[in-house]
Amino acid sequence: MKSDQIKPNKPKIAFFDFTSCEGCQLNKLNLENELPDILRHVELVEFREAMDDKADYYDIAFIEGSLSTPSCINRIHDIRRRSNILVALGACATIGGINSMKNLQPIETVRETVYGEEKYRFPTLPAIPVSAVVKVDYEIRGCPMSIPEFLRVLKALLMGKAPNLPDSAVCVECKLRENECLYDRGIVCLGPVTVGGCEAICPSFGQFCTGCRGLVPNPNKDAMLDILTQHGLSLEDAQKRFLLFNSYNIESKSIT
Amino acid sequence: MSNHIRTGIEEPDRKMLELYYPEIAEITRTKQITELEKWFEIALPGNRDLNHQPGQFVQVSLFGFGEAPISVTSSPTKRGVFELCVRKVGTLTTAMHKLKPGDRIGIRGPFGHGFDLQKMEGKDILIIGGGIGIVPLRSLINTVIDRRSDFGRFIILYGAKTPGELLFKDELKSWREDPTIEYHVTVDQGTPDWDGNVGVITTLIPRLDLNLGNTIAAVVGPPIMYKFVLMALKSKRLPDENIYLSLERRMKCGVGKCGHCQINHSYVCQDGPVYHYPVIKQLPEAIQ
Amino acid sequence: MEKFNLSTSRLNALIKHLMTRGIVYAPHKNGEVSFSFDEVRDPGKVILNYNRTLQSIKKYFLPPREQLLSFSLKSGSLSKVEPENPLRIFLGVHSYDMQAVLRLDYNFSQGNPELNYLKRRQNSLFIGVSFEPDTYHFSRSVGIMVEEFDGFDLFLDKHSSGYTLYVVTQAGEELLSGFDHLEEAPDRPATHREFRNKIKYNFNRLSEVFDHAWDSSVWEEIAQRCVGCGTCNLVCPTCYCFDVEDDVNLSLADGSRYRSWDGCMLNSFAKVAGGENFRADLSDRQRHRVYRKFKYITDVTGEPWCVGCGRCTAYCTAGISIVETVNRLCEEYEQTVLRKPLAKQDWVL
Amino acid sequence: MSRTLDLNIKHLTRVEGHGNIVVNIKDGRLERCELEIVEAPRFFEAMLKGRSFHETAIITSRICGICSLGHQIASLKATEEALGLEVSEQTVLLRKLLIDGATLQSNILHIYFLAAPDFFGTTDAFKLIPTNKDVVLRALRMKRLANDIGDIVSGRAVHPITPVPGGFTKLPDESELRAIRRRLVEEGLPDVEATVDTIASVLNSVPGFTRETEYISLSHPDEYALYDGDIFSSDTGAADVNNYREMTNEFVVPHSTSKHCKHARESYMVGALARWNNNHARLSESALRVAQRLNLEPRCYNPYMNTVAQVVECYHCIEDSIAIIDSLLERGIRNEKPNQTPTRFGRGIGATEVPRGILYHEYEYDRRGNIVSANCIIPTGQNLANIDHDMKKLVPEIIDQPKEIIAKQLEMLVRAYDPCISCSVHILNVEFIGG
Numbered sequence A: 001m002k003s004d005q006i007k008p009n010k011p012k013i014a015f016f017d018f019t020s021c022e023g024c025q026l027n028k029l030n031l032e033n034e035l036p037d038i039l040r041h042v043e044l045v046e047f048r049e050a051m052d053d054k055a056d057y058y059d060i061a062f063i064e065g066s067l068s069t070p071s072c073i074n075r076i077h078d079i080r081r082r083s084n085i086l087v088a089l090g091a092c093a094t095i096g097g098i099n100s101m102k103n104l105q106p107i108e109t110v111r112e113t114v115y116g117e118e119k120y121r122f123p124t125l126p127a128i129p130v131s132a133v134v135k136v137d138y139e140i141r142g143c144p145m146s147i148p149e150f151l152r153v154l155k156a157l158l159m160g161k162a163p164n165l166p167d168s169a170v171c172v173e174c175k176l177r178e179n180e181c182l183y184d185r186g187i188v189c190l191g192p193v194t195v196g197g198c199e200a201i202c203p204s205f206g207q208f209c210t211g212c213r214g215l216v217p218n219p220n221k222d223a224m225l226d227i228l229t230q231h232g233l234s235l236e237d238a239q240k241r242f243l244l245f246n247s248y249n250i251e252s253k254s255i256t
Numbered sequence B: 001m002s003n004h005i006r007t008g009i010e011e012p013d014r015k016m017l018e019l020y021y022p023e024i025a026e027i028t029r030t031k032q033i034t035e036l037e038k039w040f041e042i043a044l045p046g047n048r049d050l051n052h053q054p055g056q057f058v059q060v061s062l063f064g065f066g067e068a069p070i071s072v073t074s075s076p077t078k079r080g081v082f083e084l085c086v087r088k089v090g091t092l093t094t095a096m097h098k099l100k101p102g103d104r105i106g107i108r109g110p111f112g113h114g115f116d117l118q119k120m121e122g123k124d125i126l127i128i129g130g131g132i133g134i135v136p137l138r139s140l141i142n143t144v145i146d147r148r149s150d151f152g153r154f155i156i157l158y159g160a161k162t163p164g165e166l167l168f169k170d171e172l173k174s175w176r177e178d179p180t181i182e183y184h185v186t187v188d189q190g191t192p193d194w195d196g197n198v199g200v201i202t203t204l205i206p207r208l209d210l211n212l213g214n215t216i217a218a219v220v221g222p223p224i225m226y227k228f229v230l231m232a233l234k235s236k237r238l239p240d241e242n243i244y245l246s247l248e249r250r251m252k253c254g255v256g257k258c259g260h261c262q263i264n265h266s267y268v269c270q271d272g273p274v275y276h277y278p279v280i281k282q283l284p285e286a287i288q
Numbered sequence C: 001m002e003k004f005n006l007s008t009s010r011l012n013a014l015i016k017h018l019m020t021r022g023i024v025y026a027p028h029k030n031g032e033v034s035f036s037f038d039e040v041r042d043p044g045k046v047i048l049n050y051n052r053t054l055q056s057i058k059k060y061f062l063p064p065r066e067q068l069l070s071f072s073l074k075s076g077s078l079s080k081v082e083p084e085n086p087l088r089i090f091l092g093v094h095s096y097d098m099q100a101v102l103r104l105d106y107n108f109s110q111g112n113p114e115l116n117y118l119k120r121r122q123n124s125l126f127i128g129v130s131f132e133p134d135t136y137h138f139s140r141s142v143g144i145m146v147e148e149f150d151g152f153d154l155f156l157d158k159h160s161s162g163y164t165l166y167v168v169t170q171a172g173e174e175l176l177s178g179f180d181h182l183e184e185a186p187d188r189p190a191t192h193r194e195f196r197n198k199i200k201y202n203f204n205r206l207s208e209v210f211d212h213a214w215d216s217s218v219w220e221e222i223a224q225r226c227v228g229c230g231t232c233n234l235v236c237p238t239c240y241c242f243d244v245e246d247d248v249n250l251s252l253a254d255g256s257r258y259r260s261w262d263g264c265m266l267n268s269f270a271k272v273a274g275g276e277n278f279r280a281d282l283s284d285r286q287r288h289r290v291y292r293k294f295k296y297i298t299d300v301t302g303e304p305w306c307v308g309c310g311r312c313t314a315y316c317t318a319g320i321s322i323v324e325t326v327n328r329l330c331e332e333y334e335q336t337v338l339r340k341p342l343a344k345q346d347w348v349l
Numbered sequence D: 001m002s003r004t005l006d007l008n009i010k011h012l013t014r015v016e017g018h019g020n021i022v023v024n025i026k027d028g029r030l031e032r033c034e035l036e037i038v039e040a041p042r043f044f045e046a047m048l049k050g051r052s053f054h055e056t057a058i059i060t061s062r063i064c065g066i067c068s069l070g071h072q073i074a075s076l077k078a079t080e081e082a083l084g085l086e087v088s089e090q091t092v093l094l095r096k097l098l099i100d101g102a103t104l105q106s107n108i109l110h111i112y113f114l115a116a117p118d119f120f121g122t123t124d125a126f127k128l129i130p131t132n133k134d135v136v137l138r139a140l141r142m143k144r145l146a147n148d149i150g151d152i153v154s155g156r157a158v159h160p161i162t163p164v165p166g167g168f169t170k171l172p173d174e175s176e177l178r179a180i181r182r183r184l185v186e187e188g189l190p191d192v193e194a195t196v197d198t199i200a201s202v203l204n205s206v207p208g209f210t211r212e213t214e215y216i217s218l219s220h221p222d223e224y225a226l227y228d229g230d231i232f233s234s235d236t237g238a239a240d241v242n243n244y245r246e247m248t249n250e251f252v253v254p255h256s257t258s259k260h261c262k263h264a265r266e267s268y269m270v271g272a273l274a275r276w277n278n279n280h281a282r283l284s285e286s287a288l289r290v291a292q293r294l295n296l297e298p299r300c301y302n303p304y305m306n307t308v309a310q311v312v313e314c315y316h317c318i319e320d321s322i323a324i325i326d327s328l329l330e331r332g333i334r335n336e337k338p339n340q341t342p343t344r345f346g347r348g349i350g351a352t353e354v355p356r357g358i359l360y361h362e363y364e365y366d367r368r369g370n371i372v373s374a375n376c377i378i379p380t381g382q383n384l385a386n387i388d389h390d391m392k393k394l395v396p397e398i399i400d401q402p403k404e405i406i407a408k409q410l411e412m413l414v415r416a417y418d419p420c421i422s423c424s425v426h427i428l429n430v431e432f433i434g435g
C-alpha cells in the first residue's frame, strides 16, 4: 500500500467481535454509501471479518457481542487496556441481548441440552454485556445496531465530543413518524419502555418492538407488565416477552 | 397558485423575529482559571456593547456542538467586550475549553431578567455565592464596585468546595483588600495551606450583623444551597422581599418557547433566571 | 352567514377546485384503524368521516423535525433556513384542532414572536368539518362545540343527505370563487349530536380546582400506571416544547441545527448538566403536563390549553385518561374544599 | 521428503466467526489437519423453549446476522408447516425476492471482500481502493443494491423485520419495486457483467485442486431451487425434506464447538458449488454463458471454484429478481395481512437454500403455539467435515511448498467455502425433556 494513503494523525479504529451473530459487523459493511467517506477520516486497524491486519493501540475500539466464555473476559480486558475510547455495539454487547436468555436456565442444563455427554468440552458462562466487565464509554444499541446511530456516534467521536444518545422511549420516534400504534391493531409492543434511537424502525414496518435496545432509565416495569397483560398476553407470556432481549437486566424474579 | 387570498396571519416582521440566529462574535482573550473553569473575553461585531444587566445570560453557540445558556460574568460598566466563565461539564462546555483568542462563537441574547439594580440602589448589598454561582454574581459585584457610591454596605459571602475551586483569585484578593467591602470566604474542605473558614456557606450567615430593612441579598449557587441559605436568612429575619435568587434550568431556546426551563407557570429564561424571592414562593417547583 | 348545500357527490369536485388554488391537506387512512393529514393527490382518497388523526395539523406549522440553520465548521459561517409558505388549504379539520392552532398562534406570537412558526402559519386556510364525538372526544367540556367556526374560513356541517357549507370569512368566500356547483341552502335545523359533558366542572371553574390539586394523591396514582413513554405529549395538538441539536455531515465540514418535538413526560426533559433532574418522578411530570393544559396558560388567557381531542387518552397504552384525572381532582376538590357534592348545573353547559 | 511442519492459524480472518486451522505433519506424515471451531456456543435451543411462534423467527434470525434472512425464511416455513398456516402466492414471491437479494448480497460480500483480496494479493478490500477504486466502488454499489431489496421488502437487510409467520407485516410500495427494478436493470446487470470480467481476469489465481465428493442441495423441477424443493444428493438422488435427519447425521467431534455431518460418504458439500453441480440445468441461457466464461464445468470438483459458482448465482439472482418484480407488478401488490391463525399444532420442517448451502429448521409446537422442541442444521456445519477432508487431501499435494504458501492455500480453501462459523455453532438439536 502506498504510504501517502494514511495520514498519521487519523484516529485508529478497530472492531472486535465476541459472542454474537456478527450482524452488527455486517451492518457496518452495509454502509456502502458512507464507507469511502468514513475511511477518509479514520485508519481502520483491525476488523477480522474484513481484513487481516492487527494493531496494538486503538483510539476507538468498537466491541460487538456479549461475553460468555472465560477467554472472552481476558480478551476484553486486554482490548480495554489498549483502547482510548471503548464503544459497545449492538444488543449483545450493550445489554446481553438474545444471548442472555440462556442465563435464565442453569448453565449445566443449557450445556447438556445442546451437547449431551460432550458438554464438558465446551466451557460457557452466563452471557453478559461488556459493561459488566470493563468500563464502556459509549453504547450503540439495537439488534442489529442502528446504522444512523452508529454514524451519529462515529461523527461525534471524530469531532471530539460525547455523542448525545436518546434515553426516551421508542414511542417518541414512533409518534414523530406518525405511525399507527400497534396496540390499536391489537398487537402488543415493548416500545413504551425501550430506549429509542432506532427511529422506531420495527413499528414503522408493522412489527412490534422486541425491546432489543434495552430498557429506558428507571423503567416502570410493573406498569409495562400491566399494559401487556391488559392487551391480551398471559402474565407468563408478558414476562417472557420482556425477557427476550433483556434477560441480563431483568432477572425474571424482579418482574413476577 | 393564487396568493392573493388574505389569511388571518399577517406577514411577520422578520427583523424582530430572527430568534434563533446567533451573531458571530470573536474571542479576544481567554484564561484557564481552574482545571474546570475557563474565562473568555468576547467582542461582538464592531465592539458593540452587549447591553446586559447583571444576572442576565447569553446563548453561546459552537456550531456542531450546540448551544448553552451562559451567564455574563462581566459588569455592564465594562464597555466594548463582555466576559464569560465556563465550567467544563459536557459536550459544548468541553469544546469551549479548547477555544483560543481569534476563534469565533455564536451569541444570542442577552436574555432573561437580571438583578433589579434600581431596587438595589441606596441599599446594603449582601452577595451570597456558592460554587459557580459566583460567575453571574461577579457581574453584579463589579457593577457595585464601579458605582460604589450608589450603594450602601457591601457584603460578599463566597463558598466553594475546596480552595482550588475558588474562581477569580486575583479579584478575590482585591475584594478582601478593599476597605469598603466586607468579604468572607469559606470552603467545604480545607487544605493544609488554607487558613480561612472551613464549612458550608450557611455557617457564615449567623455571624452577620445586618441592617435588616435596608439589606438586599443576591443569592446564586447550586440547587441544594438555596434551601439552607434561605433558612439561614429567615432565622436572621431578613424580609423575603429583600432576597433575589438566580435559578438554573435546562434551556434550549432562551426565548420562552422550548418549554424546558418552565417552573410552574414561569419561564426561567424570561421571568428569571433572577427571581424575587416572593415570586419563587409561588412556584412550588422552584426549590425542592 | 352565507351557506350552501353540498351533496356528497359534489365533494370531489370541491376538492379538485381547491387543488387549483393551493396545496390541499386532508385526512387519509393511515394503517388499519387510524387517520392522518396528508397532501391530497387523489380526491377519492380523502376521508372526511373520521374520528381523529394521529397527529394534528400542528405538524405543518411546527414540524416534528425542523432545520433552524446550517453552518460550515471550516469557515464558521452561518446560513439561515427560510421556512416556505405556499398557500395551503387544510380541509376537514375538526373544531378542536382548529382551536389548538389558535392556541399555538398565541404561544408563538406572544413574548418573542417566532418567525419560523408564523411564516408557515401565514398562508393557511382552514375548512372545518363536523364530527360525531366518540368515547374519547370531550372538547365540549373545554368549551369547544363541534360546530365551532372560530378560525375556519369555511365549514362543512354533515347531515344525513350531504353537507351544509358555511362561508365563515372573506378568504373562504374567495376560495370558492369559480366553483359553481353551489346552491343556497334552506334554513334547516342544526344537526343534533349527542355530546355529553365529560368533565364534571365547567371549564372556567377548573382553575379553582387546580389551585387545590398540587398535593393530590392522584399524581402518584397515575404515575404508578404510567410508563413515561411521552406519547401523551407527542400527540397533543397544543404541546409545543422542543429540543435543539446540531448535526454534522459525514464530511465533518458542515452541518445543521435542528429542532424536534420534545415532551415534559420524558425522563431527561428537565435534567441539567451535572445530573440534577428537576422533575425526576413520573408523578411530578404528570402533574406538570396536566397543569400546563388546565392552569398555567389558562390563568393568563382564560382558556384551557387542552382542547379535548382525546388523543392523549386514546393513544396512551396504559389507558390513562385525562378526563378521569381531572374528574378525580374535581371530586377531591368537592370533598376537601367545598365539602359538598357538586350541584348538577355546575357541570352542564 | 519427510518434512515436519506445525501450522496453527488462529482466528482465521475474513470469515464469519472464529476458527483456527491446525496442521501437524511429522516426518512427512500428516498427523492432524483440521478446522478447529472455537466460536463460543450460544445455546439457542435453550432460548427457544416455551417461546411463542410470534417470537421464534425473531430469535432464530439472531443465530446469524450474516444469514439472518435465510434463517428467518427457514424458520417461518417450519412454523407455518407446524401450525398449518397457508401463505399466499404474493408472500412466496416476496420471499423469493428476498432470498435473491440476500444471496446476491452475501455472494458479493464473499467474492469481493473476503475472497478477492487473495486473488489480488492483498490483505483486505479497502487496500484495493488506491489501485482498483472502480472495483471497490462497484462492489459497494452491488452490495447496496442487494441490501436495498432487503430494506424495501423486509425493512432492513440484517435481521429483517416484516417477514412473520403467515406473511408480511408491511408490504412494499409498487413505486419502490419499480425503482429497484430500474436499478437492477441499469446498475445491476452491467455491474454483474463487469464482475464476471474481473473474476475472469484472476481465474489463474484459483488453485487447481480437486476432490470429488457428495453434493447436496435443494432441487426443484421448475426452477433453480433456492426457496423450496426436495433434498437432492449427487450420490443418491432426491429425498423428501422430512428425511433431512438421514441426510445430515450430525455428530460431535472434539475439535469443534460445531457438530459435523455426513451422508453417503465420509463428508459432503453444500453451497453454491453444490447447487451448481446439482441444478445448473435450471439456469437461464445467459447465466450458463457466464459460467462458461468463468470456466465453470457442469460437474466441478474444485472447491476453490465455489467462489466462481457464486458469481454465476449473482447473475441468476439479478435476472430472477427482475422477473419476480415483473410478476408482482403485473398482479399488483395486494394488501394482505399475515395469516396467523393456526389450524393445528404439531411438527414442521423448513428447508431453504441460503448462500452457504441448505438450511433446515424443525420445530414442534404445543397447543398454545409455544415451542416444545427445535432442531436446526446449518450449512457450514454440514461443510466442516468436507473442509477437513479437502485439507487432508490438499496438504500432501503441496507439502513441498514453503510454509506460507501452504498456509495461504489452506486459508483460501476454507474461505472458498464462505464458512459462516457464527452460524455453525448455533445448532439446535434437542428434544426438550418434559415439553
Ligand SMILES: Cc1cc2nc3c(=O)[nH]c(=O)nc-3n(C[C@H](O)[C@H](O)[C@H](O)COP(=O)(O)OP(=O)(O)OC[C@H]3O[C@@H](n4cnc5c(N)ncnc54)[C@H](O)[C@@H]3O)c2cc1C
Pocket (backbone or CB within 6 Å): B057, B066, B067, B068, B069, B070, B071, B072, B085, B086, B087, B088, B089, B090, B091, B092, B093, B094, B132, B135, B136, B247, B248, B249, B250, B251, B252, B273, C271, C272, C273, C274
Ligand atoms: C441561566 C443559566 C446560566 C448559566 N450560566 C453558566 C455559566 O455562567 N457558566 C457555566 O459554566 N455554566 C452556566 N450554566 C450551565 C450551562 O448552561 C450548562 O453547563 C451547559 O448547558 C452544559 O452544556 P454541555 O453541552 O456542556 O453539557 P452536556 O451535559 O453535554 O449537555 C447535555 C445536554 O443537556 C443540556 N443541558 C444540560 N444542562 C443544561 C442547562 N443547565 N441549561 C440548558 N441546557 C442544559 C445541553 O444543552 C445538552 O443538550 C448556566 C445555565 C443557565 C440555565
Ligand code: SF4
Pocket (backbone or CB within 6 Å): A170, A171, A172, A174, A175, A179, A180, A181, A182, A183, A189, A190, A191, A192, A200, A203, A209, C231, C317
Ligand atoms: S407501536 Fe409500539 S413504539 Fe409505536 S407508539 Fe405504539 S407502543 Fe409505542
Ligand code: SF4
Pocket (backbone or CB within 6 Å): C225, C226, C227, C228, C229, C230, C231, C232, C233, C265, C312, C315, C316, C317, C318, C319, C320
Ligand atoms: S402516554 Fe400514557 S404511559 Fe405514556 S407518558 Fe403519557 S400517560 Fe404515561
Ligand code: SF4
Pocket (backbone or CB within 6 Å): C232, C235, C236, C237, C238, C239, C293, C305, C306, C307, C308, C309, C310, C311, C312, C313, C322
Ligand atoms: S391534553 Fe390530551 S385531550 Fe387535551 S388537547 Fe392535549 S392530547 Fe388532546
